Amino acid sequence: MTAAAHSHRHLRPVEPVEVSSDLFRAALGAHPAGVVVVTGTDEDGPVGMTATSFVSISLSPPLVAFAVATSSSTWTRLRRADSVVVHLLDDGQSSVATRFATSGIDRFAEPTSWAPLRTGEPLISDVATWLRCRVDEHVLLGDHVLVVARVLEASVDPQHQPLVHHARGYRTVHPLP
Secondary structure (H helix, E strand, O other): OOHHHHHHOOOOOOOOOOOOHHHHHHHHHOOOEEOEEEEEEEOOEEEEEEEOOOEEEEOOOOEEEEEEEOOOHHHHHHOOOOEEEEEEOEOOOHHHHHHHHOOOOOOOOOOOOEEEOOOOOEEEOOOOEEEEEEEEEEEEEOOEEEEEEEEEEEEOOOOOOEEEEEOOEEEEOOOOO
């Protein structure tokens, strides 16, 4: 028997437990997540939302994904967008994240500063990094929809400090010494 096999011999099986939504939320709150604002447009104009579920999927082709609650009023409009802009927020933009996470307001009214790209999608001003994406697929998973999108254009400023969500609040990260 190898040393690796021997070390596993003493492990006891873990009994499965039912994970409540509160426990699951607390567990994920202990894991920092990057904060993005996703914007698009439909026949009623610009639409946008804050997300912390943003991930890269593939380098070739360049694919990203984010999740939206099926109960979200924003989803009823954003699902009609053929393309979106994902804005990767920096540590000075927590007010933008809060604004685009607030229900019942015009998120594009003052004080939001934005302009349409030449292709029509809303671009929030002064965002260090953004990705313009074509929506490729909507995948229903539980109470959310995973939106998979192909990156068509990008603007990157590597000098900014990212905005992250951790322990129910906005934070940033710093390099370790």
